[in-house]
Amino acid sequence: MSEGKSKTSTGNPPLMSSCVMAGFPSPAEQYVEQALDLNELLVKHPAGTFFVRTSGDSMLQAGIMSGDILVVDRALDAADGSIVIAAVDGEFTVKYLRKRDNELQLVAANPRYKPITFADGNELQLFGVVTAAIHQFVQQGK
């Protein structure tokens, strides 16, 4: 039997509450409001935000390492210098976007990769703008 799944839109952890079994109430109780929420920090547009996993070293000098999870915000407009996810030759790739007079370039943060130039802006298909990289040192759960 397949395990039924359910996902919430924001995945917010539950609000903090304390349960005092006996004795005096915790003096901090009335100050506790809400746990810090990583979604609040990393996800500005939940409906337009997706996560992807990197593979390869083309953005190494931008601080993106192979295996990192990227936060991709489709709601944002890509500007010159944005780190973007783009579709190139049927694959998703993460690169810097460079805007010149009448051409667009995808530039790696690694001298071993050559820039990819798009003479006509229409050819470049952008998936979204990368707003953060999550680099885990210890895998928590999956």
Add this chain to the structure above:
Amino acid sequence: MFALVDCNNFYVSCERVFDLSLVNKPVAILSNNDGCVISRSGELKTLGIKMGVPYFQLKPLIKAHGIEIRSSNYELYGDLSKRVMTVLGDFSPDVEPYSIDEAFLSLSLPDGAGYFAYGQQIRRRIMKWVGIPVGVGIAPTRTLAKIANHIAKKLPEGVFVMPEDNTALLAQLPVEDVWGIGHRLADKLNRLGINTAGQLKLQDDAFIRRQFNVCVARTVIELNGTPALEMDSIGEPSKSISCSRSFGHPVIDLRDLTEAVAVYTSTAATKLRKENQKAAGANVYFQYYPEYGNQALEGGITGTTVIFDFPTGDTGTMLKKIAAVLPGIFIEGRRYKKAGVVFYGLESAAAVQQDIFSYAEASRRDKLYEAVDKINKQFGRKALFQLAEGVLRPWAMKRDHLSPNYTTDWTQIPEVK
């Protein structure tokens, strides 16, 4: 004014957001258990492949035409649907999700404001944020918005605002294409000489009430530009079955919301069983008011996707799953105005192989297990064990061509180089 926003080839479009190899190719999405075609890309339609074609009939054509096949990925479709609805919440304080891929919006723009431009904004935003192409039809009533939407989908701009004088337009529309007029009603209308939407619009109210019923009478009123339909009065068998209602007063308590969702689930599940259908899953929505306190908060929609363990029409089974996820989308301090449940992944109950089990209500289950015991007695202990194991196995959906759960499972998110 009402806008009907309807996603184009929704399931195919969802797959294409993440799978670049599907772009510009004929794509077919299969129903539960890979039974038949339930969503087609434009390229597949061009090949003349109809909705509902069984998979085995499609198989011989796959190679010759380079057709791409995918099983229904309800986790993905549910998640993207929820995102579409959330974006729509930014455009209207009143969004009625009507099925997994369409919603009505009430719009009241200031006089002289451009509804066409607004429709384009909606369309662009959903494309940019979620990657799903939609058509937008805008008109003074839901019935006319539905017609406007059909027209919008054929236009490159994807948006159509019903003109004030729609005589010529409705004169071309066969009456059976009017929302809520099924084949049987259309036959009867045709016999009375009413063949087009334009003719139906001109009918006398009393005559229609006498000949038909109040629902058809409401449709006539709607065709004339006066809203007369409530969401729940629409009895059309749809791709998806839903129930959503606004609350009498703002609701702030999770228990009340859970209760409301239970009622709506039960109502929608009754509809489902009445149409002899089962659902693979549900999207559940809360709509909330903006707040103007110390901390101003925007109003909007929040939702979640529930996948049942197997396609079901059993209210109890559904509620167990649904109630469990509501705390995850509830935010303390919000004032909620509306809740809704939309089932999707519908299939005919007769098509579900293990019917004797899932139909069974408590008392019937008892009888069933009596039978199981009898079989056990006759065939030995191992038979009982196998049967017990087997109770669950056939329920698991067959999805041989399933794409990854790109948005709902950390181990399956897309890879970028």
